Amino acid sequence: MKSVVPSLFNFLDKKGKGFVTFEELTQRIYPTLTSHNIATINKWVKTYSKTLQRDQKSRISKEEKEDENAGRKKILPHSTIKRFKELFELHDEEKKGCKFY
Numbered sequence: 139m140k141s142v143v144p145s146l147f148n149f150l151d152k153k154g155k156g157f158v159t160f161e162e163l164t165q166r167i168y169p170t171l172t173s174h175n176i177a178t179i180n181k182w183v184k185t186y187s188k189t190l191q192r193d194q195k196s197r198i199s200k201e202e203k204e205d206e207n208a209g210r211k212k213i214l215p216h217s218t219i220k221r222f223k224e225l226f227e228l229h230d231e232e233k234k235g236c237k238f239y
Contacts, residue, residue, distance in 0.1 A: 150162060150163060150166050152166070157229065160180075160183065161176060161180065164176060164179060197217055
């Protein structure tokens with residue numbers, strides 16, 4: 139693995155700057171993409187980033203309010219509990235309410 143990583147990084151870092159941008163990574167993974175395709179993907183990423191930042195700020199402010207309301211009592215925020223339930227339901231394929239390995 140140690141011998142592969144440097145050559146892979148050098149392949150991805152075609153400009154030799156010492157880091158790989160998202161655009162460089164995308165171009166290397168999908169070499170047939172046109173500049174128009176790359177521009178479209180970059181728009182998607184910017185839109186997603188803005189949405190994600192807005193959602194994170196909203197979630198953080200809600201969680202801070204929940205923490206303030208909880209006082210010293212430590213509880214999981216409602217959004218976290220909801221995510222756990224969604225993940226459990228995803229993995230509870232047989233709908234038994236439990237998961238066996």
